[in-house]
Amino acid sequence: xxxxxxxxxxxxxxxxxxxxxxxxxxxxxxxxxxxxxxxxxxxxxxxxxxxxxxxxxxxxxxxxxxxxxxxxxxxxxxxxxxxxxxxxxxxxxxxxxxxxxxxxxxxxxxx
Amino acid sequence: xxxxxxxxxxxxxxxxxxxxxxxxxxxxxxxxxxxxxxxxxxxxxxxxxxxxxxxxxxxxxxxxxxxxxxxxxxxxxxxxxxxxxxxxxxxxxxxxxxxxxxxxxxxxxxxxx
Numbered sequence: 001x002x003x004x005x006x007x008x009x010x011x012x013x014x015x016x017x018x019x020x021x022x023x024x025x026x027x028x029x030x031x032x033x034x035x036x037x038x039x040x041x042x043x044x045x046x047x048x049x050x051x052x053x054x055x056x057x058x059x060x061x062x063x064x065x066x067x068x069x070x071x072x073x074x075x076x077x078x079x080x081x082x083x084x085x086x087x088x089x090x091x092x093x094x095x096x097x098x099x100x101x102x103x104x105x106x107x108x109x110x111x
Numbered sequence: 112x113x114x115x116x117x118x119x120x121x122x123x124x125x126x127x128x129x130x131x132x133x134x135x136x137x138x139x140x141x142x143x144x145x146x147x148x149x150x151x152x153x154x155x156x157x158x159x160x161x162x163x164x165x166x167x168x169x170x171x172x173x174x175x176x177x178x179x180x181x182x183x184x185x186x187x188x189x190x191x192x193x194x195x196x197x198x199x200x201x202x203x204x205x206x207x208x209x210x211x212x213x214x215x216x217x218x219x220x221x222x223x224x
Contacts, residue, residue: 031209040119042199042216043155050209058211090154099145099157099201100212 002026006091006103013081013110021076021106023091029101031094032074034058034066036087037105043090049074081110113138115202117215124222130187132218134200137181142210143203144176144183149217150196159185190222 007022025032034046045058049068063085065077074093078085086109092100114137124130132146143162147155161167161174161183173186183202187194197219201212 035214040216043214045211048209048211056209098143099147099160100155102154102156105154 004091004093004101004103006106008106010107015081015110017081018079021089023074023103024072025093028071029093029095033092034076035090038087083110086110113204113213115200115213115215117200117218119216121219121221124190126190126192126222126224128190130190130220132185132198134215135182136202138204141202141204145201146174146185147199148196149199155199192222192224195220195222
């Protein structure tokens with residue numbers, strides 16, 4: 001059982017470049033989330049989805065976009081990378097309002 | 112603004128002692144409460160959830176919830192060096208029909224032999 005799979009694990013982007021962080025879960029969870037974690041700052045919610053075709057902004061959505069065309073996949077898009085987006089990104093899923101299962105994370109550096 | 116507050120620590124305890132981690136929250140409408148453990152460089156892992164006032168025990172872990180005082184705590188009995196990690200408190204509150212957790216910044220726990 002793979003759980004929540006995130007790719008890539010590491011990435012270096014140049015300012016202005018774009019990329020998509022992939023997230024897939026095989027637990028048939030309706031709820032999926034994207035968080036970023038900066039050192040000492042805890043987890044900040046970027047976007048979330050309560051089901052296929054439904055997404056909503058979290059606390060820090062600027063500079064990001066998401067889509068949820070299937071229950072399994074929830075990709076996060078960075079259109080114009082900025083140094084402020086250097087962070088560790090976690091995708092998570094849950095069956096309802098219960099606790100999350102997190103992916104292993106993507107460490108992104110923007111230079 | 113929903114807030115979840117934790118002492119950043121580090122909290123240092125000797126092996127075999129009880130570690131006590133505390134968390135306070137601002138939203139009285141919060142419904143569910145979670146503790147996650149995060150080892151350095153790894154993703155958070157759910158270790159406890161609690162939904163009603165009182166204590167909930169799972170092995171060496173006990174979660175305590177007091178909604179009137181708006182705090183939730185985690186006790187770790189017989190602490191082991193392998194318990195050294197950052198512990199994140201998360202609180203679910205309603206947001207536009209969904210329940211979205213707000214995370215605290217975490218408390219760093221160091222268990223020394």
